[in-house]
Amino acid sequence: MSAASDYLVIGAGVSGAAAAAELAQAGSVTLVEMEERAGYHSSGRSAALYTPNYGPAVVRTIIAASAEFYRAPMPGxxxxxxxxxxxxMTFVPAGSEAKIDEYMAMATPETPLQEISPDQACKLAPLLRREAVARASLDPHVMDMDAGAIHQGFLKLLKHRGGKVFTDHRITRIEREAGLWRATTTSGATFAAPIAVxxxxAWADEIGQMAGLKPIGLVPMRRTAIIIAGDPALAPATMPAVDDGATEAYVKIDAGxxxxxxxxxxxxxxxxxxxEDLDMAMIVDWLERNTHLTVKRIEHSWAGLRSFVADHCPVVGFDDDAEGFFxxxxxxxYGIMLAAALGRLTRSLIVRNEVPxxxxxxxxxxxxxxxxRCRG
Ligand SMILES: Cc1cc2nc3c(=O)[nH]c(=O)nc-3n(C[C@H](O)[C@H](O)[C@H](O)COP(=O)(O)OP(=O)(O)OC[C@H]3O[C@@H](n4cnc5c(N)ncnc54)[C@H](O)[C@@H]3O)c2cc1C
Known part of the structure; x- marks a missing residue:
């Protein structure tokens, strides 16, 4: 099988799906995914939180630019x-009080945090042990995000705009020939396009290396999560997400x-x-030391990769060393939060060479x- 299009997007996570849906307004798009279903990796394993005060300044800028779309997506x-x-809500134990000042100072002016008393913190989140809380702040701007609906929405939009999605096609070779990127998959299929995204x-550096490019120094980082039974008395449905500002551990309501x-x-x-068993045991230990919860059973657990370059900012743009490789x-x-605006940025840079x-x-x-910038 061979297919040609104007744009070849490699990877059908939320980033590839959003970019592909945007590019489909400008030409024909092929989206190629190695797994049987889109969203098998990081995009299907997130905490699904919209946290505008998270990450470096440029990340916050892009998160804010995505929010407009997520608040009011197009019909359909x-x-x-x-x-x-x-x-x-972020709490810190005695000895880490200064962290609250740091978090409050780092909040963007449009989304300020407010300090709350330890008693208010325990009222909002009755599961917290009072002795665990020396100081606390509240971020009223954090939202639950329907990560699955966002991802599926972009895939639906792509198909509606005539884009093609090929799952179960792992790309193993990428070559530039006569002005086209030609990607070959394990099954022998080839996909060709003048522009490859x-x-x-987590595989982005491997994909770059297939195309003969220098790495950007991407480091996938594993994060583990567990699901346990809810407890409406200790964790009412309206409870804010609860972050331990000293260790970065957190607990939040997840569908009851x-x-x-x-x-x-x-x-x-x-x-x-x-x-890993040790990581799950440490989550349970953190819960039992800081909250009144007793964990009888882990109902579900998973791990996912969050991939960063050195400065923890995304990498978006054409490679200087290879024509048409984006x-x-x-x-x-932060990939779910970023996807809408990064998709628009991708289309605008590729099609018009300008920032929206x-x-x-x-x-x-x-x-x-x-x-x-990643290559010094
Ligand atoms: C525990 C956890 C909590 C998180 N919480 C949040 C959160 O609350 N909010 C938020 O915004 N973000 C969160 N994230 C981050 C977010 O999930 C990621 O940033 C985002 O999913 C990255 O999307 P992606 O499309 O770039 O990567 P992926 O979803 O991993 O997609 C990349 C795709 O490329 C495919 N691929 C790779 N190599 C090939 C190949 N050779 N051929 C074909 N296909 C290939 C893979 O199969 C994969 O499907 C969290 C992540 C984790 C792990």
């Missing part, structure tokens, strides 16, 4: 609200149950990440995303 994108109010998630994670970041090769990588722990007006107005500097 989804039947579900993509963002619903949640709030997040590398949205390979509770999701918890240590907020760990263990370097890993790109792979089908699996939860990077869309390094979305770290709203991102420019927000002060986005392309140099902060450029692949070349």
């Amino acid at each position: 994108f989804t039947d579900h609200p993509l963002l619903t109010p949640r709030q997040a 590398n949205a390979g998630g 149950r509770l999701m918890a994670s240590l907020g760990d970041a263990t370097p890993s090769p790109p792979c089908d990440a699996q939860p 990077w869309l990588a390094g979305q770290g722990g 007006a709203d991102l420019l107005a927000r002060g986005l500097k392309l140099a902060e995303l450029a692949p070349a």
Whole structure:
């Protein structure tokens, strides 16, 4: 089988799906995914939180630019609200009080945090042990995000615009021939296009190397999460997400149950990440030391990869060393939030070589995303 199009997007996670849907407005698009279904890796394993005060400044700029779309997507994108109010509360134990000042100072001016008393914190989140809380802040801007509906919405939009999705096609070779990128899969299929978008998630550096390019220094980091039974008395449905500001562990409501994670970041090769027993035991230990919960059973657990380059900002733009090779990588722990605006940025850079007006107005500097910055 061989297919030719104007744009070849590699990787059908949320980043590739959003970029492909955008590009389909400008030409024919082929989206190629190695797994049997889109969203098998990071995009299907997130905590599904919209946290505008998270990450470096350029990340926050892009998150804010995505929010407009998620608040009011175009008709037909989804039947579900993509963002619903949640709030997040950060507590710190005695000895780490200064962390609250740091978090409050780092909040963007449009989304300020407010300090709350330890008693207010325990009232909002009755599961917290009072002695665990020396100081606390509340972020009223955090939302629950329907990550699945966002991802499916972009895939639906892509198909509606005439784009083609090929799953179960692992690309193993990429060559430039006569002005085209030609990608060959394990099954012998070939996909050709003048422009290739590398949205390979944790595999983005491997995909770049297949095309003969220098690595951008991407490091996938494993994070483990567990689901346990909910407890409406200790964790009412309206409870904000609860973050431990000293360790980065967190617990949040997840469809009537509770999701918890240590907020760990263990370097890993790109792979089908699996939860490790020790990490799960440490989550339970954190829960039992800081909350009144008793964990009788872990109902479900998973691990996923959050892939970062050195400065923890995404990598978006054409490679200086290879005509028509576009990077869309390094979305770290914010890829769902970023997808809508990064998809638009990808189309605008590829088709018009310009930054969308709203991102420019927000002060986005392309140099902060450029692949070349990752190679010193
Ligand atoms: C535990 C956890 C919590 C998180 N919480 C949040 C959160 O609350 N909010 C948020 O915004 N983000 C969160 N994230 C981050 C978010 O999930 C990622 O940033 C995002 O999913 C990255 O999407 P992606 O499309 O770049 O990568 P992926 O979803 O990994 O997609 C890349 C795709 O490329 C495919 N691929 C790779 N190599 C090839 C090849 N050779 N041929 C064909 N296909 C290939 C892969 O199979 C994969 O499907 C979290 C992540 C984790 C792990």
